[in-house]
Amino acid sequence: MAQKPSIPKGTRDFGPETMVKRNYIFDTIKSVFKLYGYQPIETPAMENLSSLMGKYGEEGDKLLFKVLNSGDFMSKADDTVLSEKNSIKVTNQISEKGLRYDLTVPFARFVVQHQNELQFPFKRYQIQNVWRADRPQKGRYREFYQCDVDVIGSDSLLNEVEIIQIVNDVYKKLKVNVVVKMNNRKILAGIAEVIGQPDKIIDITVAIDKLDKIGLDKVNEELVEKGLPQEAVDKLQPIMNLSGTNTEKLQQIKEVLKESEVGLKGVQEMETVFYWLAPLNVETEVELDLTLARGLNYYTGAIFEVKALDAQMGSITGGGRYDDLTGIFGLPNVSGVGISFGADRIYDVMEQLNLFPKDTATTTKIMFVNFGEKEQTWCLPVINKLRQQGIAAEIYPQAGAKMKKQMNYANARNIPFVALVGDNEIESSTITLKDMDKGEQKAISVEELIQILNK
RNA sequence: GUGGAUGUAGUUCAGUUGGUUAGAACGCUGGAUUGUGGUUCCAGAGGUCGCCGGUUCAAAUCCGGUCUUCCACCCCA
Numbered sequence: 422m423a424q425k426p427s428i429p430k431g432t433r434d435f436g437p438e439t440m441v442k443r444n445y446i447f448d449t450i451k452s453v454f455k456l457y458g459y460q461p462i463e464t465p466a467m468e469n470l471s472s473l474m475g476k477y478g479e480e481g482d483k484l485l486f487k488v489l490n491s492g493d494f495m496s497k498a499d500d501t502v503l504s505e506k507n508s509i510k511v512t513n514q515i516s517e518k519g520l521r522y523d524l525t526v527p528f529a530r531f532v533v534q535h536q537n538e539l540q541f542p543f544k545r546y547q548i549q550n551v552w553r554a555d556r557p558q559k560g561r562y563r564e565f566y567q568c569d570v571d572v573i574g575s576d577s578l579l580n581e582v583e584i585i586q587i588v589n590d591v592y593k594k595l596k597v598n599v600v601v602k603m604n605n606r607k608i609l610a611g612i613a614e615v616i617g618q619p620d621k622i623i624d625i626t627v628a629i630d631k632l633d634k635i636g637l638d639k640v641n642e643e644l645v646e647k648g649l650p651q652e653a654v655d656k657l658q659p660i661m662n663l664s665g666t667n668t669e670k671l672q673q674i675k676e677v678l679k680e681s682e683v684g685l686k687g688v689q690e691m692e693t694v695f696y697w698l699a700p701l702n703v704e705t706e707v708e709l710d711l712t713l714a715r716g717l718n719y720y721t722g723a724i725f726e727v728k729a730l731d732a733q734m735g736s737i738t739g740g741g742r743y744d745d746l747t748g749i750f751g752l753p754n755v756s757g758v759g760i761s762f763g764a765d766r767i768y769d770v771m772e773q774l775n776l777f778p779k780d781t782a783t784t785t786k787i788m789f790v791n792f793g794e795k796e797q798t799w800c801l802p803v804i805n806k807l808r809q810q811g812i813a814a815e816i817y818p819q820a821g822a823k824m825k826k827q828m829n830y831a832n833a834r835n836i837p838f839v840a841l842v843g844d845n846e847i848e849s850s851t852i853t854l855k856d857m858d859k860g861e862q863k864a865i866s867v868e869e870l871i872q873i874l875n876k
Numbered sequence: 877g878u879g880g881a882u883g884u885a886g887u888u889c890a891g892u893u894g895g896u897u898a899g900a901a902c903g904c905u906g907g908a909u910u911g912u913g914g915u916u917c918c919a920g921a922g923g924u925c926g927c928c929g930g931u932u933c934a935a936a937u938c939c940g941g942u943c944u945u946c947c948a949c950c951c952c953a
Contacts, residue, residue: 430944480951483877523953551953558947567953690932717953737946739953763953792911828913843911857913 431555442777446595446764447548450568453590454546457583459570462545464527464750470519476526476749478623478718482834484553486520487512520552524569525719525759526746530758532573532751538826541574541755548764560734560766568742571759572602579757581723581742582697588738589705590763596776599728599737604713605691606720606741608674611684615677616656618649625649625657626714632661633712660711667695667709674711676847690722719743725760728746732770738762779864786874787838788831789816790824799847800840803867812874832857838874 427573428434435443495503498514505511521527521705524547548568555561572580592599598798606634609629613622624647628640640661644654660677663670671688678684692708698707714816715724722742729737740760747755771777786808789800807814817867818828831839841853841862852870855862865873 427944455920478951553952555952556950557945560950563953626931649887666924734953736953746883790912823910824912825909826913830913841911845911853911855912860912860914862912 429563431557431614433562433564438785442771443764443768443866445777446767446771447566447568448763449594450591450764451546451548451635453587453594454568454570456590457543457544457570457587459546459572461532462522462528462547464521464531464547464631465843466520466550467518468521468527468530469515471524472530472750473522474688476746477522479523481589483520483804484555486552486554487516488518488520488704490517492784496762499709521549523551524549524567524761525549525571525740525743527567528571528573529743529746529761530750531758532753532755533747534750542572542580542717543574544570544572545586546570560769561773562765565766566764568762568764569759571757573757574755576744576756578693578723579691579697581694584701584725584740584758584760585694585707586701587697588725588760589703592705592727595767595771597767597774598735599618599727600708600730600832601712602710602726602728603691603694604710606722606724607683607687607689607690608678609687609712609714610662611678611681612657614681614683616653620650621647623718629712630714637661644685663711667691667707672709687722694723715739715741719746722756723758728769731775734766736763737766737770744784758828761772772838784813785815785834785836786813787815787840788827788834788836789814789823789840789842790827791817791820792841793821793844796844798846800842803842803852803870806867807871809874810871812871839872 425760440723454700462724468649470485470487473485477484498511502510502514528545532539540851546569548566550564550566552564554562570584572583572775576848585603586599588599596766609620609626610619613619613625618625625644629642634642641654660674661699663673665673671692675685676690680687695709710726711725713726715726720741721744724741726736727738728734729862730806738760742756742758744756745753747753748756789804791797798814801817804814804816817830826841837857839855839857841855846853846864849864851864853862853865854870854873
């Protein structure tokens, strides 16, 4: 007895209607990327585990899918390691490949490996799926697509400005209302420095990040729990209570950070970005949010996060600047900045808000009813002609199938026109064209048919 | 990884304190209509009640395990 087929947890099949909508998102994003001069690359689904481990923090390592070695890997494994039953050590013995967790780290690897073939600053885009062994929920999958743009080999803040423009253009095209939240790791480092806890920066940022969600009191509790002295937590309070416009916030934070060189550098970077952005008439709101932390620990400068305004969903796009990602792979001092659009979450948001254009559902424009082999033979050259004109056309493949069945098929597939060619039409060299929406039909010539369908 | 909910026809869901042969709507197939779909009418097919085990004379219903989906935490696109 055949077992019920299924797919792994957190993965999905996509049917035709879903794919049409997904492609709409991919095409839109891709068109904007190209418009700004980015070039496409792809990298393998698998990377060497050594390239992936340690880049996403401790949590990230756990969420990596590891691929077993090929062959009789167990016989080669060290017995003492196996008997220890330590998962991490055993993994090292039996797995040396893993599925990519994001597109940024493979990109850094790519840049280092191909540095001599690339023209810097290198602007690339990459649209591929990534895998995370997370527990699935709404808007969280184990396999999902990221659409990344990065520019590497330039530390100009113009790139940050460009990324904001790209975000604006993409969401304007998709008709999704969003807010771009921005922060800077240097400011966060400065804060840690000023309160005398520079090595606690990760704990501090992770806790501050939750301000919206759990409130000030709980954040303070968590900070104390993580081993921060009370006086340091106290010093942090004015920062968490910042308010006003971006400029006002920066003004206040500058005061707090006046002792910290890094911190002031961060503030200055933000000021520059906002200054250059101002005359560009970007409609999307860009908000300085000092509670924005982002977990990925390779970020060193600007960090971005984009949230949909009209739907409840985690961040749908995120990124930032990384000063030394390529350093780990042997190419130091190359700065990059990029951002990643989460296609699956964007899809969920657009589905919720009903933002997909209706006509994307149509594929074939006209279907020829198949009355029999003789009629079929007459129709095929006509269909060829239509296709040469770029008109999507097809014929029902079963010669002489019941009319009702054929019409039903066209209707179910949302094909807007049906052509009927039987004895009468062949005799007079015409085609009876039926408009499925209006239900009207008329006899016309092939030339007229092309004209009507080309509209 | 921790805690909670969920699973019944292709789909969305009913199903009483455990009690004959598990239902509805929509969809599907055939017919009314042999050159006309979307409306209507008639008929029909379709279920190991997620999976495995246990309690019971008897389990969709109670218990345990497991998997899926969803929710919260963690983290994130």
